[in-house]
Amino acid sequence: MSDLKINFHRYIAIGSVLIVLAMTMLDGTVVNVALPILAQEFHISDSSAVWIVTVYQLIITCLILPLSSLGDIYSYRRNYIIGIAVFTAGSALCALAQNFAMIIVARTLQGIGAAEAMGVNVALVRLIYPPEFLGRGLAVNTMVIAIASAAGPSLAGTILSVASWQWLFLINVPLGIIAFLMAYKYLPQNPPKDHRVRFDWISGLANVVVFGTIFYALGNFSSKGSLLENILLLVCGLVIGIFYIRHLRGHLDPMLPLDLLHSKLYTLSVITYTASFITQNIAMIALPFLFLNGFGFSELTTGLLMTPWPLATMVVSPFAARFIEKHNPGATAAFGMLVYSVGLILLVLVPTGSAAEWDIAWRMALCGCGFGIFQTPNTTVMISATPVNRSGAAGGFQSTARIGGQTFGATLVTLVFAFVSKSTDVGSLSNGAPGVHVALYIALGFAILAGLFSISRFKSVSKTKNIL
Numbered sequence: 001m002s003d004l005k006i007n008f009h010r011y012i013a014i015g016s017v018l019i020v021l022a023m024t025m026l027d028g029t030v031v032n033v034a035l036p037i038l039a040q041e042f043h044i045s046d047s048s049a050v051w052i053v054t055v056y057q058l059i060i061t062c063l064i065l066p067l068s069s070l071g072d073i074y075s076y077r078r079n080y081i082i083g084i085a086v087f088t089a090g091s092a093l094c095a096l097a098q099n100f101a102m103i104i105v106a107r108t109l110q111g112i113g114a115a116e117a118m119g120v121n122v123a124l125v126r127l128i129y130p131p132e133f134l135g136r137g138l139a140v141n142t143m144v145i146a147i148a149s150a151a152g153p154s155l156a157g158t159i160l161s162v163a164s165w166q167w168l169f170l171i172n173v174p175l176g177i178i179a180f181l182m183a184y185k186y187l188p189q190n191p192p193k194d195h196r197v198r199f200d201w202i203s204g205l206a207n208v209v210v211f212g213t214i215f216y217a218l219g220n221f222s223s224k225g226s227l228l229e230n231i232l233l234l235v236c237g238l239v240i241g242i243f244y245i246r247h248l249r250g251h252l253d254p255m256l257p258l259d260l261l262h263s264k265l266y267t268l269s270v271i272t273y274t275a276s277f278i279t280q281n282i283a284m285i286a287l288p289f290l291f292l293n294g295f296g297f298s299e300l301t302t303g304l305l306m307t308p309w310p311l312a313t314m315v316v317s318p319f320a321a322r323f324i325e326k327h328n329p330g331a332t333a334a335f336g337m338l339v340y341s342v343g344l345i346l347l348v349l350v351p352t353g354s355a356a357e358w359d360i361a362w363r364m365a366l367c368g369c370g371f372g373i374f375q376t377p378n379t380t381v382m383i384s385a386t387p388v389n390r391s392g393a394a395g396g397f398q399s400t401a402r403i404g405g406q407t408f409g410a411t412l413v414t415l416v417f418a419f420v421s422k423s424t425d426v427g428s429l430s431n432g433a434p435g436v437h438v439a440l441y442i443a444l445g446f447a448i449l450a451g452l453f454s455i456s457r458f459k460s461v462s463k464t465k466n467i468l
Helices: 003-026 030-041 051-073 076-096 100-119 121-128 131-162 172-186 201-223 227-248 258-262 264-294 299-306 308-323 329-348 357-384 388-419 434-455 458-463
Strands: none
Touching (some): 003 100, 051 076, 051 100, 201 388, 264 329, 264 357, 329 434, 357 434, 388 434
């Protein structure tokens, strides 16, 4: 086969990977803008509406490690193709949903498909790109994630200004079909293995139960269900979690790579990474309610106001990467959290109902700048603190920490909306949006926590010779 034909096949294969990566990332952000509309559409409370976001992230959190393991043992290609099919079908069912229960089921299917595809994303990039060009592939991946995050809110606002909320999900169907056909034709198979590895079903089931029971119980508190039931679920999750950790100790290559936590620097970096995504997701979910109900902005304006944050992160991150080549990454990350915290405080202080769009936009951009200054050095410290032969496990753990942080952040917003708002009726967050302000103060607390842990890494980072 000629080099030209090989390159063409490679471009088609990576095109499929990038399309699905963009879709799964977008579906984690576009729905945030539509939550107030969906609350009215299905006649549910604001706290219940947040479950439309939470269930998607929760399913991914529970399944991404087990499904990644299946792909590693059997076939990345097969996992990915099945994931596209399930995600696309779930998107179509979301658009057809007639009630709250239907859209929750459909979002669950979307989460399963997204976990299958996301779990083998990096592995497929390594198969598609030659070793000497792997860095280019990972760089393109990172760029697509940044662009999808930046485009999500404004894309949602644009769609909602000219069409119904169903089109937020229908847009995935033709793209999913195209990506499926491209993947089926051109994605490579796993290389042959020297020895057969068996899937660890105990770890897989434990992973699902631990994450599922804990996050479900936390979210269920928002519906003011049985206190005893929720406590029992939490205890069940924690007990099984202890069993899960003890089970992993006997494995050389555990599904959840807790062995990496033996490095203090890596552990601190994981904590700061998780806290950063908790605080970001709290703000990203709560702010659309403030803009729509508190300030009375339109869906399009709300989407546009959400855009400066991820856009600023995308612009600032490359400069932060160059800066830490000569400066302490821990100190840089701490400074980023300081800038982010100032931005959050300024957002909370905006007088409800009387602010101009530009006055909010620059505050959102300030938050994005702080997050970008923090995220690049923190990720660099995290990956550099692990052995080279454990880079794959470190990347998987990083994804789990990110998604887990986002899920926990969404759960906290659900709890705040249920217990802090004056009423759980639809539209309860108007006239000052007290629930949103409390959520933003909680986000500020996690930002300060991330900054403090970053400060604690100053000496460790400076003593690490191979940090970059």
